[in-house]
Amino acid sequence: xxxxxxxxxxxxxxxxxxxxxxxxxxxxxxxxxxxxxxxxxxxxxxxxxxxxxxxxxxxxxxxxxxxxxxxxxxxxxxxxxxxxxxxxxxxxxxxxxxxxxxxxxxxxxxxxxxxxxxxxxxxxxxxxxxxxxxxxxxxxxxxxxxxxxxxxxxx
Numbered sequence: 001x002x003x004x005x006x007x008x009x010x011x012x013x014x015x016x017x018x019x020x021x022x023x024x025x026x027x028x029x030x031x032x033x034x035x036x037x038x039x040x041x042x043x044x045x046x047x048x049x050x051x052x053x054x055x056x057x058x059x060x061x062x063x064x065x066x067x068x069x070x071x072x073x074x075x076x077x078x079x080x081x082x083x084x085x086x087x088x089x090x091x092x093x094x095x096x097x098x099x100x101x102x103x104x105x106x107x108x109x110x111x112x113x114x115x116x117x118x119x120x121x122x123x124x125x126x127x128x129x130x131x132x133x134x135x136x137x138x139x140x141x142x143x144x145x146x147x148x149x150x151x152x153x154x155x
Contacts, residue, residue, distance in 0.1 A: 012036065023074035030059050034067045035076060035091065043113045044080060044088035044104070082106050082113060082139055090115070101137050107144035109151075116140070 016035050020027045033054055038045060047068060051061045068089050071077040077089045078101055103116040119138060121129065129135050 012039070019076060020071075020074075023071075023076050025070060025074050028067075030054075030063050030067045031071060033057065033059060034064060035071060038077065038089060038091050041090070043115055044078075044082075044090040046086050046088050050089070080104070080137065083141075084111070088113065103138035103140060105140045105142065105144075107147055108141050109143055109147040112144055112146075114144070 013032060013036065016032050016039070017027045020031050020035065025031060034050060037050055037053055047061075047065050050068070051059075051064045054064050055061060068077065068079075072079045072089065075092055078092050079087050079089055080101060081087055082104055083106065103119050105114045105116055106112070107114075116138075
């Protein structure tokens with residue numbers, strides 16, 4: 001896990017341990033590893049993607065799944081489904097626990113998911129969304145740059 005040669009890594013592990021304990025959970029190596037892996041990711045990850053990274057470290061798929069559920073229930077992770085019936089997980093911002101999710105872009109060719117910054121609605125869009133209800137997620141679909149540039153590389 002943390003190396004004595006990498007103080008940043010040690011501090012990151014300490015922050016993760018504190019967050020887990022603050023959420024009322026026992027701080028286990030599996031929970032630390034799951035949360036650390038998700039914090040290092042630039043986009044939400046599936047259980048299968050996390051298991052692929054963590055099983056070689058000695059954690060079984062069931063342990064990874066149970067810890068994803070526990071960390072989600074403790075509001076340390078956000079679980080989202082992006083239209084493909086697959087749950088993806090990403091860390092919640094510890095400084096903004098009340099905030100909803102952020103927008104995501106999903107490539108309809110390769111399936112890659114990218115987190116987007118907050119989006120601002122126009123005045124007309126805000127009025128319309130208020131008539132409909134409360135927006136909790138925004139999902140944008142399209143073709144990513146890599147697929148646009150190299151259509152032969154599509155999975």
